[in-house]
Amino acid sequence: MSFSHQTMFPVLRNILRLCFSFFILTGCVQIVQAQTKKPKFKVIAFYTGKNDQAHISYVHEANQFFPKMAAENNFTYEATTDWSKLNAQFLSDYQVVLFLDTRPEVPEQRADFQKYMENGGAWMGFHFAAFALTPSAFNQDWDWYHEKFLGSGQYASNTWRPTSAILRVEDHKNPATKNLPDTFRASPNEWYRWEHDLRKNADIKILISIDSTSFPLGTGPKKHEIWHSGYYPVVWTNKNYKMLYLNMGHNDIDYEGKTNKTLSHTFDNKVQNQLVVDGLLWLGTGKK
Template identity: 70%
Template structure:
């Protein structure tokens, strides 16, 4: 009897230990948060280059910082059932175009979901292939309104930290150099919007910015926000995401990338700081 009792107790202890081990392993393997990146990856060589770069860089960061990263070019996945799996959405190049996709994204954000958008994801210009036909997204959420103009050719800039207390700028120097980029100017003055927290801006030491050949593509002065957050949402917009390309030989179809956005240590740290901050936000139960 005693031997059987001892055997049973030992068996139960082994089972309990194995269960605890399984729970601990599952807990250790569970990602801190889940990211889904949407992209189109067509037409503009520089935007396609950035999409490829991002879809290689973010998985490496996911392994390092213990989050999960998925990506999709299927914008029909912008629906409640699919988005429920994730805490953070990335727009790598474009935006959703269909009304039902836009509605699903807005609901996701209003329910406490998180978003980070890059460069062209904020573009809108009427008339163009990307009309300003989504007021909530461009005017309220991002806050910049329509595209105004841009620098050319893609060039590096010295970026200045505007909000040193924001989690996205933690550990950054006061200024740092970006990789080459096409920089945007916007319709609306973000400094007059109390909901917008400007995180990075172009430092005056960057001027003249751009090489032309058109004179209006070279900026000599002014205030140009580069990255910001909206205090009413869990979001960060980053104007970077347009690599320099071998445009002179584009008709030879070399499509050679001449720069990479994540080669800038400061920009990479800012983006990861921002992503980790967004991933820490709690989404409402849907």
Template identity: 70%
Template sequence: MSKKYILLVLFSICFLGFSQSKKANSKFKVIAFYTAKNDQAHISFVHEANKWFPKIAEENHFVYDSTSNWDNLNAKFLAQYQVVLFLDTRPETPSQHEAFQKYMEKGGAWIGFHFSAFALNDSDYPQNWNWYHNAFLGSGEYGSNTWRPTSAVLRVENQDPITKNLPKTFSSQPNEWYRWENDLRKNPDIKILLAIDESSFPLGTGPKAHEIWHNGYYPVVWTNKNYKMLYINMGHNDIDYEHGTNKTLSYTFENKAQNQLIINALLLFGNSKK
């Protein structure tokens, strides 16, 4: 047996041992579902997320997987994971709806971004899932949004492990901000964590007048006390639509405070027992 062969075998054993040890030492597993087909801003965010989360997973010793196959939203597949992410859209079929609801009711955890909460009748994403939009998210239908994507000053509304080490107010990355049908302040199950601070107004640049907000109360991050869940309105990168380049002009994960919020939630949810 040659020395070269022996060295190769020893290297393989060491490498495999390291990989198995690394996997064995992982605290929990995260699965991200995405579509990444509609709206360049959402596609850009998904690509950015699928680069950022693996780095965070390595630093914090958990496993991050992602899939665009929403049929994986079934009991057998979900049983492998402690945290589910919806990066851009939501599940659409009755069987997927049922699997996700049961997963959450049995103690699973979820973090949803931006468009994952969108629902508007007479659109491609109608409000046809009452449990998700009303009982779970509490927001109901989409109401309106600001344009174009702009930074906002966000204010911590309630102290929570998820807001640990966040400043009382901070400036966000540029985002398209959503308004909702339901007033989340009136829902006893909802705990609002971040809202737009009044110093942000006017928020948006138009050109349409209704795309610029001058006043009002707008929650952007919240949790439902009955579940291990977090909704984050951020997730819409600024894109150069006007010149036809579709170039990404801003990145969601280039913000220390926003990132801390997400990491706090991941570690809280991932390390908690069902």
């Protein structure tokens, strides 16, 4: 059986049309599926973004970093400076709460956040979110948060200038640290020392601390701003809650030159970012 060119070309043309239509239809279905795919969890980040330029710089960076991570890992991310939304009704729609820089000051907001955590909610806090010092603009006037939840008590001191540190992973079993090397270099940061020794708190599991190879840590100019020895936890969790605190979150700023230019970036660090993302995925989908 033979075909002439006149009869074969229309047949081929129809086959090509059918194939093209099939690919277009398949592509549309895939796009619709991607657009309607249910997110794994929802994240709401609270922040203040005032006063310290180093914290403001970090917050702006965080609000660029987390939406990208949300798109790559199928969760949603929203951020707000409206702390009045820290209430039971609003929080009920989110699986993870982030404190990017500060903490709530209103008693009702504090009470609702405590209930949220006690009822199985999840939390990740950065750097200044754990700060408390009496007397200051952030007095230690929230015992549940600073004494029980974080376990750290008040702020005691810090390094200066913001410098990088070698960090040691103390527990590879936690989902936040399972993919990290034994040690890694962190982004430049202002490192905090705390009132309480977290090693003595049975509820606290220290995940990462400053490795001794980091010393001396800090450049001064004041002598007490340079650490030469000691034990300093920088990432930990409380066994009674789905929570993770990370001391990172303070960019280096050109204060001396009076340009306020950002000299370092918290999220410009692949290994450290792995910690943040794995920790967030654990909080959003795992158990305490």
